[in-house]
Amino acid sequence: MHSPADSTAPDEGAAIATPCRVAVAGLGRAGLAHAMAAAQHEGCAVAGFVEPRADLRRFARAAGFTAPAEPTLARLLARGPLDALIVCAPAEARAALAAEGLAAGLDVLVDGLPAFGSAGAAGLAALPADVRARLGCASPALFHPLLRRGIELFASGALGVPHQVRASVFVSRVFAPGAPPAELDVLDFAVGDLLLLLDRCLGPVRSVTASAHRLYGARVDELHAMLSLDNGAEAGLDASWSVPGYPRAALVLEVEGDRGTMIASDDALEADLTVAGGGFEEGVTRLSLADVPDPLAFDAGDVSHAFDAFVRARESGERCPDLDGERAMRVLRTLDALRASLAAGGASAPVSA
Numbered sequence: 001m002h003s004p005a006d007s008t009a010p011d012e013g014a015a016i017a018t019p020c021r022v023a024v025a026g027l028g029r030a031g032l033a034h035a036m037a038a039a040q041h042e043g044c045a046v047a048g049f050v051e052p053r054a055d056l057r058r059f060a061r062a063a064g065f066t067a068p069a070e071p072t073l074a075r076l077l078a079r080g081p082l083d084a085l086i087v088c089a090p091a092e093a094r095a096a097l098a099a100e101g102l103a104a105g106l107d108v109l110v111d112g113l114p115a116f117g118s119a120g121a122a123g124l125a126a127l128p129a130d131v132r133a134r135l136g137c138a139s140p141a142l143f144h145p146l147l148r149r150g151i152e153l154f155a156s157g158a159l160g161v162p163h164q165v166r167a168s169v170f171v172s173r174v175f176a177p178g179a180p181p182a183e184l185d186v187l188d189f190a191v192g193d194l195l196l197l198l199d200r201c202l203g204p205v206r207s208v209t210a211s212a213h214r215l216y217g218a219r220v221d222e223l224h225a226m227l228s229l230d231n232g233a234e235a236g237l238d239a240s241w242s243v244p245g246y247p248r249a250a251l252v253l254e255v256e257g258d259r260g261t262m263i264a265s266d267d268a269l270e271a272d273l274t275v276a277g278g279g280f281e282e283g284v285t286r287l288s289l290a291d292v293p294d295p296l297a298f299d300a301g302d303v304s305h306a307f308d309a310f311v312r313a314r315e316s317g318e319r320c321p322d323l324d325g326e327r328a329m330r331v332l333r334t335l336d337a338l339r340a341s342l343a344a345g346g347a348s349a350p351v352s353a
Contacts, residue, residue, distance in 0.1 A: 150264030158277030
């Protein structure tokens with residue numbers, strides 16, 4: 001992308017594409033990473049920031065970003081037009097910012113789920129469907145190269161009809177009564193990405209049953225659940241933030257089908273097929289990260305892949321299945337159902353439509 005400072009001008013008469021004017025809401029680590037991805041993307045320009053904290057606005061300027069920064073989206077919009085908003089604010093503020101951006105006509109990408117539950121995203125749910133269609137929600141699980149390869153293998157049908165599905169997420173966060181983040185538990189912290197991965201592969205959840213271990217007080221530290229899916233399949237789910245040795249959340253998806261098995265994680269992807277398919281040979285194949293090189297020419301960490309997909313979807317006018325905002329809203333309702341089952345002593349709880 002050429003800027004006024006470029007010494008080489010484009011050919012005379014050549015069409016110059018207008019860059020997507022991107023604003024980033026939230027200037028924590030994720031916000032700065034998205035700003036870096038936007039700055040390096042040839043189809044984008046960083047047009048502004050939304051951050052209520054003055055110290056973080058100063059930090060972004062000190063880091064080299066010169067775009068205007070305002071405490072509210074309304075004040076930033078008053079300074080000039082925008083095309084897209086990337087929401088990286090704290091979870092309790094994401095849904096309201098996303099709804100405001102959508103109402104202003106922007107395409108919106110939320111880093112993660114828009115809220116901790118469907119009640120926190122009521123403003124988004126109330127928007128008309130055509131407006132909400134411009135909402136994307138990014139999960140690192142759906143863009144990790146090995147997990148993506150697992151999604152593609154499952155979608156190919158090479159595993160056949162699944163008859164057993166297990167999914168787990170473990171992360172090391174809680175080892176003393178005072179250690180957990182205030183008012184949060186393992187469902188808020190680790191389960192959402194796993195549910196997004198399951199929904200992407202297997203489709204929506206119809207109902208759940210759940211039990212919990214509360215190791216350090218009243219919070220849910222470990223979750224065990226069975227999910228009944230719309231397609232008739234059943235999936236077991238285990239989650240804990242109390243297992244040592246996991247500085248980053250580790251997701252694992254295991255599928256046993258009538259034509260093969262798959263174990264997909266952020267460490268490796270292993271497939272054992274009775275018939276070749278989905279780009280895998282018959283028998284056992286094991287892939288590591290070295291076998292799936294990153295195709296992107298720029299890198300701002302995990303966010304680069306989701307941001308690039310968001311820009312490509314915006315340019316093409318086609319929805320990206322890996323950024324489906326409706327999937328994220330379904331996951332919020334599934335989290336609600338898990339909590340309802342826990343409150344009912346493990347009774348089955350439906351996922352609301």
